Amino acid sequence: MALLELNGVALGFAGNAVLQDVNFAVGERAIASLIGPNGAGKTSLFNCITGFYKPQRGSIAFDGAQMLALKPWQVTRAGIARTFQNVRLFRQMSVLENVMSGQHCRTSAGAIGAILRPPAQRREEQHIREVASACLRFVGIDPEEWGRDATTLAYGHQRRVEIARALATEPKLLLLDEPAAGLTKGEKAELVTLIGRIRDERDVAVLLIEHDTSLVMSISERVSVLDHGVMIAEGAPKEIQANPRVIEAYLGSEDAEAALAL
Amino acid sequence: MTLTTILAQQLVNGLVLGSFYALVALGYTMVFGVVKLLNFAHGDLYMVGAFTGLLALSAVAGTAGTSWVGVGLSILLAMIAVGFLGVVIERIAYAPMLKAPRLSILITALAVSLVLQNGVLTLSNGQVLAFSPRLGFAGINLGPVFINYKQIALAGTAAVLMIALEFFISRTQYGRAMRAVSVDRDMSELMGIDVNRVIAVTFFVGSALAGAAGTMAGAYYGSVWYFMGFIIGLKAFTAAVIGGIGSIPGAMLGGLVLGLLESFGTQIPGIGSEWKDVFSFSVLILVLVFKPTGLLGKSEQERM
Amino acid sequence: MALEPGSPGPQSVEARPSAWGGLLAILDTPQKRGIAIVLILAAMVIAPQAFGPYATVILTNALLYTILALGLNVVVGYAGLLDLGYAAFFAVGAYSVGILTTEFGWNFWATIPVAVIVAMIAGVIIGGPTLRLRSDYLAIVTLGFGEIVRIAARNLQITGAASGISGIEQPWLFGWHIARQVDFYYVFLVLAVIAVLTSVRLANSRLGRAWLYVRHDEDAAEAMGIDRVRVKLAAYIIGAIYGSIGGAFFAVNLTAISPQSFSFQQSTLFLMAVVLGGMGKIPGVILGAFVVVLGPELLRDLGSFRYLVFAIGLLLIMLFRPSGIWPAGGKR
Numbered sequence: 024m025a026l027l028e029l030n031g032v033a034l035g036f037a038g039n040a041v042l043q044d045v046n047f048a049v050g051e052r053a054i055a056s057l058i059g060p061n062g063a064g065k066t067s068l069f070n071c072i073t074g075f076y077k078p079q080r081g082s083i084a085f086d087g088a089q090m091l092a093l094k095p096w097q098v099t100r101a102g103i104a105r106t107f108q109n110v111r112l113f114r115q116m117s118v119l120e121n122v123m124s125g126q127h128c129r130t131s132a133g134a135i136g137a138i139l140r141p142p143a144q145r146r147e148e149q150h151i152r153e154v155a156s157a158c159l160r161f162v163g164i165d166p167e168e169w170g171r172d173a174t175t176l177a178y179g180h181q182r183r184v185e186i187a188r189a190l191a192t193e194p195k196l197l198l199l200d201e202p203a204a205g206l207t208k209g210e211k212a213e214l215v216t217l218i219g220r221i222r223d224e225r226d227v228a229v230l231l232i233e234h235d236t237s238l239v240m241s242i243s244e245r246v247s248v249l250d251h252g253v254m255i256a257e258g259a260p261k262e263i264q265a266n267p268r269v270i271e272a273y274l275g276s277e278d279a280e281a282a283l284a285l
Numbered sequence: 286m287t288l289t290t291i292l293a294q295q296l297v298n299g300l301v302l303g304s305f306y307a308l309v310a311l312g313y314t315m316v317f318g319v320v321k322l323l324n325f326a327h328g329d330l331y332m333v334g335a336f337t338g339l340l341a342l343s344a345v346a347g348t349a350g351t352s353w354v355g356v357g358l359s360i361l362l363a364m365i366a367v368g369f370l371g372v373v374i375e376r377i378a379y380a381p382m383l384k385a386p387r388l389s390i391l392i393t394a395l396a397v398s399l400v401l402q403n404g405v406l407t408l409s410n411g412q413v414l415a416f417s418p419r420l421g422f423a424g425i426n427l428g429p430v431f432i433n434y435k436q437i438a439l440a441g442t443a444a445v446l447m448i449a450l451e452f453f454i455s456r457t458q459y460g461r462a463m464r465a466v467s468v469d470r471d472m473s474e475l476m477g478i479d480v481n482r483v484i485a486v487t488f489f490v491g492s493a494l495a496g497a498a499g500t501m502a503g504a505y506y507g508s509v510w511y512f513m514g515f516i517i518g519l520k521a522f523t524a525a526v527i528g529g530i531g532s533i534p535g536a537m538l539g540g541l542v543l544g545l546l547e548s549f550g551t552q553i554p555g556i557g558s559e560w561k562d563v564f565s566f567s568v569l570i571l572v573l574v575f576k577p578t579g580l581l582g583k584s585e586q587e588r589m
Numbered sequence: 590m591a592l593e594p595g596s597p598g599p600q601s602v603e604a605r606p607s608a609w610g611g612l613l614a615i616l617d618t619p620q621k622r623g624i625a626i627v628l629i630l631a632a633m634v635i636a637p638q639a640f641g642p643y644a645t646v647i648l649t650n651a652l653l654y655t656i657l658a659l660g661l662n663v664v665v666g667y668a669g670l671l672d673l674g675y676a677a678f679f680a681v682g683a684y685s686v687g688i689l690t691t692e693f694g695w696n697f698w699a700t701i702p703v704a705v706i707v708a709m710i711a712g713v714i715i716g717g718p719t720l721r722l723r724s725d726y727l728a729i730v731t732l733g734f735g736e737i738v739r740i741a742a743r744n745l746q747i748t749g750a751a752s753g754i755s756g757i758e759q760p761w762l763f764g765w766h767i768a769r770q771v772d773f774y775y776v777f778l779v780l781a782v783i784a785v786l787t788s789v790r791l792a793n794s795r796l797g798r799a800w801l802y803v804r805h806d807e808d809a810a811e812a813m814g815i816d817r818v819r820v821k822l823a824a825y826i827i828g829a830i831y832g833s834i835g836g837a838f839f840a841v842n843l844t845a846i847s848p849q850s851f852s853f854q855q856s857t858l859f860l861m862a863v864v865l866g867g868m869g870k871i872p873g874v875i876l877g878a879f880v881v882v883l884g885p886e887l888l889r890d891l892g893s894f895r896y897l898v899f900a901i902g903l904l905l906i907m908l909f910r911p912s913g914i915w916p917a918g919g920k921r
Contacts, residue, residue: 073812075808075811075812094811094816095808095811095812096811096812096813096814096815096816096817097816099811099812099813099814100814104812104813105812107809107812111806111808111809112809113801113802113805113806113809113810114805114806115805116798116801116802116805120798120801123798124798124799124802124810124813124815125813125814127795127798127799127802127813127814127815128813128814128815129814130795132794132795132796133796133823134791134796134823134827136794136795137790137791137793137794137795137796137797138787138790138791140790144794147795148794148795151795188813189813192813192814322725323725323726323728323729325728377908378904378908381908382907382908385911387724387725388665388669388671388724388868389907389911391671391724391725391728392671392860392864392903392907393904393907393908395673395728395857395860395903396900396903396904396907397904399857399896399899399900399903399904400897400900400901400904402900403893403896403897403899403900404897404900406893406896406897407893407894407897410893411893515853519729519732519733519736522729526726559740559743559744560740560744562736562740563736563737563740563741566733566734566736566737567737569729569730569733570718570719570730570733570734573719573722573726573730574718574719577722577726
């Protein structure tokens with residue numbers, strides 16, 4: 024059974040069909056990608072999976088449990104974490120504090136613990152910092168930077184901090200929304216390595232939305248193609264590249280570059 | 286008095302009261318539509334309108350008398366004055382804050398409200414001033430119910446203003462521009478609409494309506510007080526919410542509904558006039574919790 | 590941990606604007622900050638003797654406002670919820686004490702837990718359904734609740750209607766009758782210190798961080814697994830607790846309470862204290878509380894004009910210095 028399974032998911036806004044009868048699955052420890060022309064509904068699909076949108080029809084199952092009725096924070100607690108298309112780090116907070124936010128759902132100290140500071144609460148605070156530090160080291164952010172306001176970091180570093188933050192929630196599945204956007208060639212290569220390590224060293228399945236087709240093809244084990252809310256193809260990267268429907272979908276859209284890259 | 290007489294009388298009272306609420310609620314909703322801000326100081330514009338009307342009446346008393354003509358003139362003068370005040374407030378206090386965090390602009394609106402209140406408090410020494418037009422107590426009998434001329438004039442004026450507003454919204458260029466800006470501000474700008482101008486006009490019209498309502502209230506109830514805007518502001522907000530915030534017909538409908546609810550509500554044993562405000566606020570809270578889009582509003586599904 | 594909203598790692602650049610703001614230049618080491626705090630506390634302790642009975646009354650009031658402003662600061666400054674009806678919790682505390690001691694003869698100290706619990710229940714009832722509303726609506730709804738509480742207090746028999754409750758007995762603590770104004774001064778001083786310490790600890794905790802995450806970006810916070818409704822409700826209830834404790838001691842200090850003390854004007858004064866000093870920064874909030882209480886005293890000659898001065902001050906601060914009058918400083 025797949026780690027994440029969507030069946031017959033349909034979503035519409037004010038009469039526009041955004042997703043139509045989407046069947047989709049991601050296996051445990053898989054690295055999969057979701058591609059498609061602009062406006063295909065990829066981020067909307069992410070939003071359905073993470074609980075920000077409620078599909079009108081269909082079911083979403085994760086690790087055996089039904090996800091449809093859950094609020095976003097419950098989805099994260101269940102083991103799905105995400106990054107955002109436009110980096111959304113918490114302003115006026117340090118890099119470390121940003122990553123510490125991921126540990127909120129794995130810890131429990133409340134107001135009483137905060138005020139009285141019993142040993143258990145202090146251990147928990149220590150643990151939160153340790154996990155956050157480990158995540159930051161894992162993505163390769165220098166400890167010198169940890170005290171800085173997160174939004175003052177270089178763009179590439181901010182993206183990595185966002186990934187560290189998501190990893191701090193101890194997920195089983197990590198959703199990356201266009202993680203390569205705005206990165207240099209060298210940074211993209213580092214990203215590919217990082218994604219591999221996330222799966223190999225941390226046992227986390229990764230699902231990416233990405234426009235950089237060569238990056239997608241080099242790292243994914245499985246590629247799914249969404250066009251106008253419909254899943255038009257799924258398979259290994261080589262198969263997708265050869266699929267005429269996929270090429271047509273890209274050619275028909277403004278994504279000529281992506282089409283050529285195929 | 287029979288039950289039908291009481292109910293009929295309350296119906297009249299409710300509609301009259303509702304006209305006040307509707308006029309003030311319209312200003313609230315119009316401003317919310319274009320700048321997506323609840324102008325906390327709106328109720329105080331109503332209060333300033335009442336005081337301005339009082340001043341205007343004393344000013345024109347010599348030439349136009351203090352009867353219908355005098356009062357009518359006062360309403361007009363108050364509308365213009367308060368309209369301009371509204372624009373000034375928008376330019377000074379709100380325009381610079383539109384990029385600031387939400388919390389800051391809300392507190393700014395609160396500050397404006399406090400400045401208006403305390404300003405008038407200082408000028409009037411906190412006293413309740415008498416507003417005494419010579420309108421008499423005559424009226425007509427409609428079945429078992431007595432409706433005095435003041436009530437007719439009030440409801441009538443309110444109706445005229447609302448019809449004028451409706452005409453303004455649907456037929457004039459500014460009206461259309463206003464609707465466009467409410468729906469999508471950035472798109473309107475791209476289409477060449479001078480958004481700042483539209484906002485200024487909206488504030489003018491909304492504030493003028495509140496000013497009119499204030500003067501009418503002063504004339505009707507016979508007194509003005511620096512704190513009278515506070516409760517009216519809350520009631521107007523309630524009315525706007527009941528009708529659906531951002532919807533102009535909604536504000537009119539909401540005003541009438543609230544007026545009727547209050548009038549009939551006070552007849553329920555246990556809820557005397559002291560508790561009627563609690564009754565209205567409870568309605569507000571219930572509507573916000575269970576049907577936040579009100580009667581005529583649209584549901585929002587926010588896109589991420 | 591010290592009063593610093595801390596971040597581990599090199600202290601070279603402050604990530605979060607420091608609570609000490611511009612004073613950081615002068616008080617740049619923890620030792621200096623410690624000395625400053627000790628000096629201030631010492632000054633507060635000798636104040637009644639140094640400044641006389643009238644000043645003691647004013648300062649007691651300032652300490653009361655400090656406690657309440659710190660409570661409202663948790664709601665507005667940390668969690669970012671504009672609460673315009675905070676006086677309602679103040680009223681709940683005061684009336685709980687008033688009713689239980691005069692009607693039912695309870696010992697004051699026993700009434701405090703009741704006052705706190707009633708305030709918490711009120712917080713859940715008011716906050717539960719409304720905290721998920723957008724901020725404008727929330728502001729007006731909290732205002733509405735504040736009014737409901739005040740009108741109820743003014744019309745119910747059990748709360749003494751418009752004349753309120755009087756003849757509240759002043760408490761005894763281990764043989765010490767807390768009855769003189771100077772006694773209450775020290776009681777409020779202790780309470781204020783506790784309030785400050787509690788606020789500091791809350792700020793530097795998992796919950797304190799959660800408030801900031803939710804305040805800065807609600808959706809990103811949710812995506813990180815934070816239940817924003819629960820976090821907001823926690824802030825609201827904690828604010829309620831501060832308010833009711835302040836109200837409880839206020840009641841026995843004055844021995845008489847009436848609905849006038851719990852009006853919207855009162856709520857705005859508390860809010861002004863939080864905003865003037867700089868929302869979210871504890872030293873700033875304390876300063877704001879003192880300004881709000883001492884200001885009208887210093888401006889007495891202006892009569893009713895002084896509230897206008899305050900209102901204009903608030904407006905000017907929002908327009909030109911929204912972070913408050915506390916000296917800003919530190920890199921952002």
